[in-house]
Amino acid sequence: MAVDMQELVEDSVLLQCRVNETPCEEFIHPTTSLLDFLRENLLLTGTHMGCMTGHCGACTVMVDGSIVKSCITLAASVQRKKISTIEGLGEKESLHPVQAAFCEESGFQCAYCAPGMLLSTVELLNETPDPSDAEIRSALSGNLCRCTGYQSIVRAVRTAAKLYTADKETQE
Amino acid sequence: MNLRMQYARPRKLDQATELLDALGTGAMVIAGGQELMPYLNYGRISPSIFMDISGLAELEGIEETAQGISIGALTVHRQIQINPVINSALPLLSFAAAQIGGGRQVHNRGTIGGNIVAMHALYDIAPALIALRAQIEVAGNQGLRTVPLTELLVETDHDLGTKTLLTRIVIPAMDPASGWAYEKLKITEGSYGSANAAAIVLRKPDGDLQVDLVVGAVAEQPVDLTGPLSERLRDNPDTDLDEQIDAVCQAVITDPISDQRGHAEYRKAMACVVAKRAVAAAIKKIKTS
Amino acid sequence: MTKQYVGNSTSTLDHAAFVSGRSTYTADHIFPNQLHAHFVRSTHAAAKIKRVDLSGAERVSGVVLAMDGMQAAEHLDPIPHFVDPIVFGGKTTNLRCLALGQVSYFGEPVAVVVAKDKKTALYAASRVNVEYEPTQAVLDASDAIDSNAPRVVPEWADNMLMQVPFGGGDCAAAFEAADHIVKTKLKVHRQSVQPIETRSYNAVWDHRESAITLYATAQNPHPLRYVLTNALRMPENKMRIVTSASGGAFGLKMHGHPEEALICLLAKLTKQAVKWIENREECLLTGGREQEHEVDFAINADGRILGIRDHFLANVGAPGGTPGWGMAFLTGLSMPGPYDVADLDVLANIVVTNKAPWSSCRGYGKEVTALALELGIDKAARELNMDPVQLRYKNFIKSDAFPKKSATGLIYDSGDYQGVMEKTLQLIDYDGFRDQQDALREEGTYAGIGVAYELTPEGGALPGTLVAGYDTSTVKVDPSGFVTVLTGVTDPGGGNRTGIGQIVADELGVEFEKIRVVQGDTQSCPYGFGNYSGRSTIVGGGSAALAAQDIKLKIITLAAVMMEVPEETIEIAGGIISTSADAGSQMSFVEVCYAAYTRNYDIAACIEPPLESTRTFKPGLISHTPDEEGKINPYPSYSNAAYAVVCEVDIETGKVSLKKFAVVHDCGKTINPILVEGQACGAVAFGIGGMLGEEILVDESGRQLTTDLVDYTMPRAADVPPIALGHHDTPNPITFMGLKGAGEAGVGGSAAAVVNAVNDALKCLNVEVLELPVSAPIVWKAIQAASLGSTETES
The missing domain is CATH 3.30.365.10 (Aldehyde oxidase/xanthine dehydrogenase, molybdopterin binding domain)
Structure with missing residues (x-):
């Protein structure tokens, strides 16, 4: 056989990646989802489990700056990539403008969907700084919320767009 | 199911195909994971080895070739939506990729290869690809071969993703004079389509219309109405186009699906509706220069 | 101050x-040496269990314990009901955490495996071998009441959990006297609340104290402790229940679920922390709202409703420990809603079937009251060629009539129903829409407007139960x-x-x-x-x-x-x-x-x-001492709201699009407007989702077909139109600051408004949809049937 099976095939995988700027290195089961890796190996429980089928969006995280659903992302496949979770977005004393906007507009109730909603908003505003309501509603189509009826979330995204633009201008 | 599962991440295509060949049954190929992970999470699949092909450079990139646009199987839906080459040469494909459900997260992660290999009756890409006359490039232990996508779809138990690998999709550029449309009917934002249709319409020099029309989500596989429709158009040149599409749908869709998206009778009727709407919208888009 | x-x-x-x-949600508690449980669930809706073979699971490395119903019953007494139907004159049954001898619904827990991690537990559960002898399942309430129907509970004489009349006055005389009788047959489908956070229990055993700490998704921790310590035969003060931040509940997390006591038992037996997180497929087994109504109105020529008769069937699924079945009771008790109708004859037939047991759903049965009344009133308006709004105004309880005793014995605290409705119509520009409707129709747009009212008794207290006021x-x-x-x-x-x-x-x-x-x-x-x-x-x-x-x-x-x-x-x-x-x-x-x-x-x-x-x-107005007719008032507060919606129907596909939505809410005093509005919008999304996309389906054998969130399509951002909100508060005179409660109102009112709008849009085609949901395939079918009908009439 031309292929060295031993070399290619592993029972467990050594995953090396950066999570919220911190390097990490862990042996994981080959089928572990990125969600379980974050929650159970790294105890980053801000990323939530809602369905494990990729429909609810509560588990949304960013991989190399793009949002993905961590429940249907194989942890082993984010080798050497940069992962950002809600914990990395901002803390109480230094809220990200998107977080501040969701607080101001009560863009959540139980907040179980909030990590996903926030990260989806960050990606939307990175690409579309001044989205229309239709663009906002479409950008959130991968995220379910059962509490708000989305009205306060759409309002929060609109406010976030204003704060985000202002924030960027200050930085420049 | 199996608890002891192994993992392989080959770095070269030939390594990957040789490994698949050596492993025999029980191997499963994973790329973006959007199709397989739900099954894995619920314990419904249990390959003995998971082969992660996300490191294969040969399966990446979008290139213009003599045969058409060659799209690597690992290309994600989002790239297909925004890539300038695809936008200009294959606007129908860009549009259809944007209609895929699951939100931006899935668009960022799901690959065109995975979408095709899944052969899911309700997915969006296949009807567009068939209308575009896409060819697929398959790597196995016998080397590379190129086959029309439709050929794959007639094989009910293809070995893509278990014994062979889908490497690239090659699609002839669309005629800039053609009009195109993709119509998808969804009950709500979060549901699969109850019916979808891809249409490409070209006005031939003699003034007649050449219509490529494929409907999806109504049968186990996308239904290519192009041949039957062109026959009807040839045989009954004076009949209303909508009536012809209706008649072709009625004749060709013999085994509609029945599921939570609607019962069989509804699905067949909706196939007619989206087919007519797609053709009408495509005709409107024909460039008259 | x-x-x-x-x-x-x-x-x-x-x-x-x-x-x-x-913030910490229940599943976020992770303990050292954390064990995980996975359930083996019935693959049949009705079957005898011949044998449960756990050996395959026990042989898997990493498995700590596997258990079937026989073993569980040795350690656990039946779970006390949240509210036992027998208290209200119904039938009772022993509720077991794991099936004992027979299964009575698809998905019923049959065995459980505990292992060192989730994957091992999942795998080991697949190695449990259960031998079933399937029996005939009964799935529809109308089939279940047939005297020859198979019994869901073998020891019962029939499948009627409870049959309970509500009402007063002389309904028969009202129907005799009326100028018109309008009959409405209405079917409400099974829906489920599906919070984004599923249920989760994590029990930690303290061996020195012989005590348990249970981290649980629980709406009612103290009453849950009573239930669990009773089932586990342990002192109530040896259990601590901690509910962390909640990822939505909507009634689902009221207790009586079989997993609660079982996870505690597993922690006790393994002397470790045992965790279970419900997966979405398991969560989708829960449901409610499925009812069939025949609601008849006796109406005078001037539009005054003289009497209402509604004999209905509620398909509450198999008997369960949660207060799910009680929703059907509330549907009856909440009649005749905001209407001043003294002659009322309501009969609730609460029927068990081989579907999964009902669990509480936001609205708690009152949403079905609203659907029955509001769809019925609109049908009456169509038949009598009256304006649906005027018909409501004729029959609302007047704002100076409070406190008002309803025909079922409830005592409404306060309200100004017509005032609330008027504000709602202004918000949606009802008259403006009516002016345009015909013109839109001529352009080929089938647009409709629907209104509805909902009255929700809140803050309930039931005598002799841990449901206190x-x-x-x-x-x-x-x-x-x-x-x-x-x-x-x-x-x-x-x-x-x-x-x-x-x-x-x-x-x-x-x-x-x-x-x-x-x-x-x-x-x-x-x-x-x-x-x-x-x-x-x-x-x-x-x-x-x-x-x-x-x-x-x-x-x-x-x-x-x-x-x-x-x-x-x-x-x-x-x-x-x-x-x-x-x-x-x-x-x-x-x-x-x-x-x-x-x-x-x-x-x-x-x-x-x-x-x-x-x-x-302790709010006043609640009275558990029966009056001269034997009626009690278990509620102190009656919040209420009006809903209006404009929709368009694509008549080729049956697809309904909502264009405008307006709500005016009377929740007494508002403590925090942004939070109350959030509640109102959330309830509206529930109502919309329930009518347009959400439906739990089972096949003819009772196997559930709806297994994920692409089958059970709850509204996403693009499905919900912008909602215009108004307040019209009439303070409750007997609560602190005049509060009435917010949150439960909205599900039924918004659902009914959507259905009424669809039927308004399709009125010109003589199409009427009263079998819910009004999802595209169903609306399309109704349009087809009507057009076929009219073709036949013409020919």
Whole structure:
């Protein structure tokens, strides 16, 4: 056989990646989802489990700056990539403008969907700084919320767009 | 199911195909994971080895070739939506990729290869690809071969993703004079389509219309109405186009699906509706220069 | 007293934690050597269990324990019902955590495996071999009441869980006398609340104390503790239940689910922490709302409704421990809603079948009352060629008629139903739409407008059960002036924690930021009944206000001594104590608090430390003493709202698009407008989702077909139109500050408005959809049937 099976095939995988700027290195089961890796190996429980089928969006995280659903992302496949979770977005004393906007507009109730909603908003505003309501509603189509009826979330995204633009201008 | 599962991440295509060949049954190929992970999470699949092909450079990139646009199987839906080459040469494909459900997260992660290999009756890409006359490039232990996508779809138990690998999709550029449309009917934002249709319409020099029309989500596989429709158009040149599409749908869709998206009778009727709407919208888009 | 916080849209308490992933939900508790449980569930809707072979699972490395129903029954007594139907004259049954001898619904837990990790437990569960002998399943309520139907509970004489009449007056005479009789046959489909956070239980066994701490997604921690310690045969004070932040509940997390006691037992047997997180497929087994109504109106020529008759069937699934079945009872009790109809004949036929047991759903049966009444009224308006709004105005209870005793014995506190409806119509521009409707039709747009009203009794109390009308809070002020509020009520995510915090901040005159509200921990919180029936702000806020007032009195007494001024001159606001006796003199709240604890042998001798008080708020109007007709009033508060929606129907596909939505809500006094509006919009999305996309389907053998969230399509952002909101508050005279409760109203009213709008849009085609949902395939079929019908008539 031309292929060295031993070399290619592993029972467990050594995953090396950066999570919220911190390097990490862990042996994981080959089928572990990125969600379980974050929650159970790294105890980053801000990323939530809602369905494990990729429909609810509560588990949304960013991989190399793009949002993905961590429940249907194989942890082993984010080798050497940069992962950002809600914990990395901002803390109480230094809220990200998107977080501040969701607080101001009560863009959540139980907040179980909030990590996903926030990260989806960050990606939307990175690409579309001044989205229309239709663009906002479409950008959130991968995220379910059962509490708000989305009205306060759409309002929060609109406010976030204003704060985000202002924030960027200050930085420049 | 199996608890002891192994993992392989080959770095070269030939390594990957040789490994698949050596492993025999029980191997499963994973790329973006959007199709397989739900099954894995619920314990419904249990390959003995998971082969992660996300490191294969040969399966990446979008290139213009003599045969058409060659799209690597690992290309994600989002790239297909925004890539300038695809936008200009294959606007129908860009549009259809944007209609895929699951939100931006899935668009960022799901690959065109995975979408095709899944052969899911309700997915969006296949009807567009068939209308575009896409060819697929398959790597196995016998080397590379190129086959029309439709050929794959007639094989009910293809070995893509278990014994062979889908490497690239090659699609002839669309005629800039053609009009195109993709119509998808969804009950709500979060549901699969109850019916979808891809249409490409070209006005031939003699003034007649050449219509490529494929409907999806109504049968186990996308239904290519192009041949039957062109026959009807040839045989009954004076009949209303909508009536012809209706008649072709009625004749060709013999085994509609029945599921939570609607019962069989509804699905067949909706196939007619989206087919007519797609053709009408495509005709409107024909460039008259 | 100046209100600094109440009435304002104060931000949610701890909002920064919620948006930065730092709040703790139940599944976020992860303990050392954490074990995981996985259930083996029935693959049949009805079957005898011949044999359960656990050996395959037990052989898997990493498995700690595997158990079937026989073994579970040795350790666990039947689970007490949340509300036993027998209390209301129905039938009872022993509820087991794992099936014993037979299964009566698809997905019923049959065995459980505990292992060192989730994957091992999942794998090992697939190695459990269960041998079934399938029997005939009965799935429809109308089939189940047939005398030859198979029995869901073999020991019962029939499948009728309970048959209960509601009403009063002389309905037969009303129907005799009426000019018109309008009959409406209505079918409501099975739906499910599906919070994004599924249920989760994590039990930790303390071997030294022989005690259990259970981290649970539970709306009612104290009553749950009663249930679990009874089933586990252990002293009630040996269990602590902790409910963390809740990822939505909507009734699902009221107890009686079989997994609760079982996870505790597994922790006890393994002497370790055992965790179970419900997966979405399991969560989708829960459901409710499935009812069939035949509602008849007796109406006079002038539009006055003389009598209403509604004999209905509720398919509550197999018997279960949660209070799910009680929703059907409430559907009957809540008739005739906001209408002044004394002659009422309602018969609730509550039927068991081989579907999964009902669990509580937001609306708690009152949403089906609204659907039956509001769809019926619109049908009457269509048949009698009357305006549906005018027909409602003719029959609403007038605003000067309160308190008003309903035909079923409820005593409505207050309301101005016509006023609420009028405001709603202004918000949606009802007349403007009517002016355009015909023109739109000529352009080929089938647009319709629908209105509906919903009255939701809230804050319910049931005699002889742990469903109480009162609740208790403790307020503690530290020497440093920080405030802790401990409540017996819990917050499922709607924001009552924040509302209660606002109330206490205002009562004490301190900054909102100094308040911490602790809920859901049976070890630290006073005994309370948790969250249900829109009660938490009414009784949690009311009791916390009483406790805060006690403390404020002590602080005033002490401050007066310290400042050497009369007590009545003291004012406290924003953490500053001032006196009208001396404009320049003031003290900080903190100084006085510190003195209260440290100067008790000199200047603070005038008060009794500590600065703590526990008080109970017990709303009036609830009466458990039957009146002369044997009726009781279990509710103190009747919030209500009107809904209006404009829709367009694509008649080629049946697809309904909602264009405009308006709601006006009467929830008494509003503590926090932004949170109350959030509740109202959330309820509207429930109503919309239930009518347009959400439906739980089973196949003919009873196997569930709806298994994920792409089958069960809850509304996404693009499905919900912008919602215009208005308030029209009539304070409840008997609750604290006039609160009525917010949250439960909206599901039925918005659902009914959507259906009425669809039927309004399709009226010109003679199409009427009363079998729900009004999803595209169903609407399309109705349009087809009507057009075929009209073709036949023509030919």
